[in-house]
Amino acid sequence: MHNELNGTKNIKNLVTGGAGFLGSHLIDQLMKKNEKVICLDNFSTGKKSNLKKWISHPNFEIIQHDVIEPIELETDRIWHLASPASPIHYKSNPIQTSKTIFLGTYNMLELARKFKANFLLASTSEIYGDPEINPQDESYRGSVNTVGLRSCYDEGKRIAETLCSDYSRIHELNIKTMRIFNTYGPRMSSNDGRVVSNFISQALRGSPLTIYGDGTQTRSFCYVDDLIEGMIRLMDSNLNSPVNIGNPEEFTIIDLANKITKIINPKLKIAYKSLPEDDPLKRRPDISKAKKTLMWEPKINLEKGIILTIDWFKKNYFSSYN
Secondary structure, eight states, X not given: OXXXXXXXXXXXXXXXXXXXXXXXXXXXXXXXTTOEEEEEEOOSSOOGGGGGGGTTOTTEEEEEOOTTSOOOOOOSEEEEOOSOOSHHHHHHXXXXXXXXXXXXXXXXXXXXXXXXXEEEEEEEGGGGBSOSSSSBOTTOOOBOOTTSTTHHHHHHHHHHXXXXXXXXXXXXXXXXXXXXXXXXXXXXXXXXXXXXXXXXXXXXXXXXXXXXXXXXXXXXXXXXXXXXXXXXHHHTSXXXXXXXXSOOOOEEHHHHHHHHHHHHOTTOOXXXXXXXXXXXXXXXXXXXXHHHHXXXXXXXXXXXXXXHHHHHHHHHTOTTOO
């Protein structure tokens, strides 16, 4: 019988990619609930420093391991976050990215099957590709280029969702699928190629902010604390179909650049470069399903979240910033 059913606090959590941006924030919340946590990470992009406060805690364990290889660990809940998540990382080795997503998901689902563990897949809004509708709800099947530079990640996550759906049907596993939209906040890597970290790093260095395309393309930015709350609510719910988790407020890339320069240095210029292949022009979640079934919606607006993120970047990457 699982620990959840016993009503104890000894739930065993396995978090793959736990040393990464999202994984480490999730682990913070699980540890605060006095649960047991095993962090599984190969540290290709994750950082042990993200978890330093828990290193010697008796409820916490780190195992260096690549999810491409099977592993046997008894667990009650698997939070499967292991995957390159920024374009710089997944484009640099696309074959490895595809292997990590497919084999990693397969291996973790096999582990869930063996121990009858609850399973959450960190999927992505990228499965919608360059969407033809806006906002995107969970019924939209997407517009993805199967042979483009981003397809290793986009199609990887799509097959991961397929695997989860098949394991749920065939092996009757309790599986949650979370489609994550753009998320930002403390512990983002300063050089991961994502627009929020790019702009903040460039602004703190006094460099022009690089906008790809004309800047009218839109994104929706969810602060990490809100995202993790949605993730935990999903795992604790009875919802077994994919759900969007993100902030439905839509901003152009120019809007974002202006917000960041206004806080750091209004005199900074903008440098325009050509738009990368298959870069989506619109990205905004319809979160009606999350509101109705999880009673979840984001609380932290972009203005507040950007200030919190800039403060963290100043302390951790630009400590000499005046």
